[in-house]
Amino acid sequence: MHYNYTVINQKVLFSIYEPTVDMINNTMQILMISAVLVFSIALNIYLIFNRGGTATITTNQLNYYGSIHSSSSRDGGGEVNLISWSRAAAEEAEAVAMIQCSGHGRAYLDGLSMRGEAACVCNSCYGGQDCSVFTPDCAADANxxxxxxxxxxxxxHAATSAVVVSGWNRMGYAYEDGSNISKELEKIIRRLHAVVGNANTSGKYILFGTGATQLLNAAIIGLSPPPPHSDRDHSFSPVSVVASAPFYQVYKQLTDIYNSLNFKWQGDTSTWKNKSDSFGNFIEFVTSPNNPDCQLKEPILRGPYVKTIYDHAYYWPHFTAIPSPADSDLMIFTMSKLTGHAGSRFGWAFAKDEAVYKRMSSYLSINSMGASRDAQLRAFELLKMVVKDKARGLFEFGYKTMRERWEMLNKSLSKSKRFSLQKLEPRYCTFFKEVTGxxxxxxxxxxxREEDHDCYAVLRAARIISRKGSVFSVEDRYVRLSLIKNQDDFDLLLHRINELVSQEEQPDLKTI
Incomplete structure (x- = not known):
């Protein structure tokens, strides 16, 4: 029961009324919103004075906020859930992630579906609804x-590596400073290199690209001289782009695809070793560790007209010992081989020369307006998690996995007189602070064997898919076998190698 009063001619008239349901709801809503605001202010004041000035909200607090609803929606009607808008997405993602696929496949939110539900995407040589059916005569794909x-x-590390993104996150073309680069991500990347000790980034500009591939092309353009002002300028000659065999075939493809007047692919570096001091301009690709033989490489060409692009995609402690920080004028890295997130298509480059940086930046801006904002957000969250424990967790896991695979493959092939592997020596690693294999x-x-001039065909007959040596501009007596695929792929590769090597010990029935 509520009382109301009205003053008329200096007389107070009292009346009694019953509150309506709407009036009670409105009052409760106002009180609830006021309570939330007061609680939020009090919480932040408490956190500032008790946690060194950093306002942190715990999971329980998020759940508390998420349980509060307001009927006064800003979009013109409907119910607004202050925090729990992410709950449905999280539940959907976790439900898909929980699908086991017998350990031989994965289900994805945007993957295959059956009857409206996520279905398993099976690893190579596995099939069936839950990926439990193995195909015995399947080839091991190490390509x-x-x-x-x-x-x-x-x-x-599912919880610490998850990324929650609102539907309105970074919808614009650029960041608030007008650039295409997240400054917070830049800080994390520079910090990561300092922690790992694989690159000196001080005094260098940074660029982000759609994977290392786009940055490699930007580097060629950045190091090439400006185009001639006139077609009549016959004194102009394109820059010669080279790499030392065996080399990553994309270098040639990137150079050839543009058919540019400014640069031209000229093949193996060794062809030009004695000419670079006196003949034309050169751009040399140096991949270290090298793809495909994983050797640490140095440039071959010297002279005032030689410029070098260092591709350090594999210069991380899980693939090689880090003897010292790379400190070159132009260095390229990629998240693909660092964290394994090749599908995010994110890479970065460090350029010392401002003019080179500006030409590269201009190309990247015209080509794609920089790296995707979503890719940068994912990279930020992943790399932030990596550096939290000074990168020990990721690289210790990665090194242990790759070291064990190399040892097992070496052991199998050590019994063979028909096949051999590249020689790699233990080195002192400044990151692990010890000698690593x-x-x-x-x-x-x-x-x-002399008759095995096509090694790809030899392995293919043994149900092993490799990559031909000619792809890397060397003879086909060589092949590359990938060791970085999933465990099912490696296990099958090792099994097929063991089968192949065991045949050497058996007599050839044709000669008996």
Missing amino acids: SGNPLFLEPYWMN PSPAYAWLKCE
Whole structure:
């Protein structure tokens, strides 16, 4: 019961009324919102004075906020849930992640579906609704460099590596400073290199790209001279782009695809070794560790007209010992081989020369307006998690996995007189602060028999899919075997190698 009063001619008239349901609801809503605001202010004041000035909200507090609803929606009607808008998405993601697929596949939110529900995407040689059916005569596919060996690490760190993104996150073309680069991500990347000790980034500009591939092309353009002002300028000659065999075939493809007047692919560096001091301008690709043989490389060409692009995609402690920080004028890295997230298509480059940086930046802006904002957000969250424990967790897991794979493959092939592997020596690693054994991303295998001039065909007959040596501009007596795919792929590769080597011990029935 409520009382109301009205003053008329200096007389107070009292009346009694019953509150309506709407009036009670409105009053309760106002009180609830006021309570939330007061609680929020009090909470932040408490956190500022008790946690060194950093306002942190716990999971329980998020759940508390998420349980509060307001009927006064800003979009013109309907119910607004202050925090729990992410709950449905999280529940959907976790439900899909919980699908086991017999341990031989994965289900994805945007993957295959059956009757409206996520279905398993099976690993190579596995099938069936839950990926439990193995195909016995299936070939081991060791061709691609798909870095799925790190998948178990991220599954074991599901909570700390998850990314929740609102539907309105970074909808614009640029960041608030007008650039295409997240400044917070830049800080994390520079910090990561300082922690790992694999690159000196001070005094260098940073660029983000759609994977290392886009940055490699930007680097060629950045190091090439400006185009001639006139077609009549016959004194102009394109820059010669070279790499030392065996080399990553994308270098040639990137150079050729543009058919540019400014640069031209000129093949193996050794052809030009004695000419670079006096003949034309050169851009030399140096991949260290090298793809495919995983050797640490140095430039071959010297002279005032030689510029170098260092591709350090594999210069991380799980693939090689880090003897010292790289400190070159132009260095390229990628998240693909660092964290295994090749599908995010994110890479970065450090350029010392401002003019080179500006030309690269201009190309990246015109080509794609920089790296995706969503990719940068994912990179930020993942790399932030990596550096929290000074990168020990990721690299210890990665090194252990790759080291064990290399040792097992070496052991199997040590029994063979028909096949050999590249020689890699233990080195002192400044990151692990100890001598570490080889843990390469790839096996560079050679067929030693004179008649085995096509090593790819030899392995294919043994149900092993490799990558031909000619793809890397060397003879086909060599092949590359990828060691960085998922565990099923490696296990089958090792099984097929053991089968092949065991045949050497059996007599050839044709000669009996």
